[in-house]
Amino acid sequence: MSTDFDVLVVGAGIQGAGAAEALAKAGYRVVILEQLGIAAATSSRSSKLIHGGLRYLESGQFQLVYECLRERRWLLENKPQLVRMVPFYIPVYRYSKRPAWLVRLGLTLYALLSGVTSGYSRFRALRKSEWDHLSGLSTDDLVAVYRYYDAQTDDAALTRNVIESAITQGAQLICPGSLVGAELTAHGVRVDYVADGQLNTLRTRALVNCSGPWVESTNARCTPALPLPPIDLVAGTHILLPLSLGEKIFYVEAEDGRAVFVMPWRGKTLVGTTERSYCGDPRDVVPTIDEEGYLLRTLQRYFPQTRSLQDQDILDSFAGLRVLPKMEQSPFARPRETLLCCDNDKAPRILAVAGGKLTSYRVTAHRIVKKLRPTLEAAESPDGELIARSAKSSLSEKERNL
Incomplete structure (x- = not known):
């Protein structure tokens, strides 16, 4: 039985956009199903920052910070019309929870993780003579002010840009379109969805659930549903x-x-x-x-x-x-790594993305491509048996190792 697409991506936020772009660039037939609009939810309601996450150093998430800083550098080089560096200022007061020495230590580590060759990796303490030029910042009990650099973006515009790139690479977009149900079959995934007031069906080799805060409700519409973590x-x-x-x-x-x-x-x-x-x-x-x-x-x-x-x-x-x-810790202290859940580790057909950061959307996308490759590089013989095949276009060695 032939399939209409290789991959259905559910959700057109930044994670779905990144997954669709990476899969389409790899040569796969991709369709995106979005119920509201591109970047209609979380991906237009963020802090509009492309950053490593200085505060994640407090909870020891060094790999995440390094990964995000590497992606920040790529975005600055490849999407300068959407991402720009901006000076950040951290004032430290006598009553601050984080003393000046701790802030300096964090910024030193942040600079090292961003790469010493980067001009923007440097930070410095401002002289007292400069404090009066900080947009009216209160100087009562002020002990120190540190300046470093990170990046700002228009999150919705960035998401639209990535969706447009995916479409240029051959992906199709169904919007608005709502998932009714998805059933795993011997030949792939049968998907029922509503668009333009009509119930439609398509067949795909794999489904990627990038529906953000709807990840659990989307998963519940899949048969069988994945065992998502709490x-x-x-x-x-x-x-x-x-x-x-x-x-x-x-x-x-x-x-x-x-x-x-x-x-x-x-x-x-x-x-x-x-x-x-x-x-x-x-x-x-x-x-x-x-x-x-x-x-x-x-x-x-x-x-x-x-x-x-x-x-x-x-x-x-x-x-x-x-x-x-889900943890007993406050949200502020919880880990921010992206979780990928699937029905089969060796050749997944249904994959769900839980979490994800705006800055590192490409990293998540490459992980999805790598995870789905065994499924997508197999083709069906006339008797329904799966045989190996090559992707329509190969990924670079760097992409394969991500």
């Missing part, structure tokens, strides 16, 4: 305020010690993010009044000129959902 949905809120603090990003501590970014965004200021467990339909996630107040207080704590702002001055707010492993 996961939590964690909501994060940002607020947008009608002022500009210049082209600087401030990395500050909230009242509970959490790290919060204060960032320029389209001539205004974006502040985020929060972290709270979320239960319910991902479509219904919205910022809470408490979260908006928490972020506004964090801004006002460090920038006295904003203390006249009230809740009604918030121009906009949005909430996105992270997929994190």
Whole structure:
């Protein structure tokens, strides 16, 4: 029985976009099924940063930081119209949870992981004479200010760019289209979906579940469903305020010690993010009044000129959902590695992606290609037996080793 496609990717967020692009570049027939719109959920509600994750060093996630810094370098070189370096400032006060020596140690390690040959790997402590030029940052009890560099992007525009690249490579997009059910058969995966008000069926050799916060509900529509690890949905809120603090990003501590970014965004200021467990339909996630107040207080704590702002001055707010492993630890301290789950380790037909970072979407995509290669490099003989075949185009040796 012939198949319509080699791979169906469910979800057109950054992880689905990256998977579709990598699979299409490898020469496979790819179709993307998206229920809402490109980057309609988490991939347009992030902190808009391409970074290694300085705070992940606190929890010992060195490999993740190194991986993300390597990807940051690739994105800067290959998508300069979408990703740019911006100075980040970390103020340290007498009351800060992280003392100056610890911040300096973290930045030293961050610089080493980013590569000493990179001009942007350097950081420095600002002289006191420079403190008055930091967009009105409070200097009361200020002990030190460190400047380093990381990158900023338009997350939705980046996702659209990757989807467009996948389509250029031959991928097809069904949007809006909703998965009704997927059944594993002897010849691949039979998929029923609704598009344009009609129930349709397609056959594919493999299905990749990149539906982000819908990963569990999408998995439940697959027969058999994969044994996913226990996961939590964690909501994060940002607020947008009608002022500009210049082209600087401030990395500050909230009242509970959490790290919060204060960032320029389209001539205004974006502040985020929060972290709270979320239960319910991902479509219904919205910022809470408490979260908006928490972020506004964090801004006002460090920038006295904003203390006249009230809740009604918030121009906009949005909430996105992270997929994190279920643990007793606070969301802030949980590992951020991307989990790949499949029905068969040797030749998977159904694969689910749990978690994933904007910065490292390509790494996840290459892992997916590598995982699916045994399945996709097999073809059916007339009697239905699987025989080996080569992919339509080969990956580079570097890609194969990722």
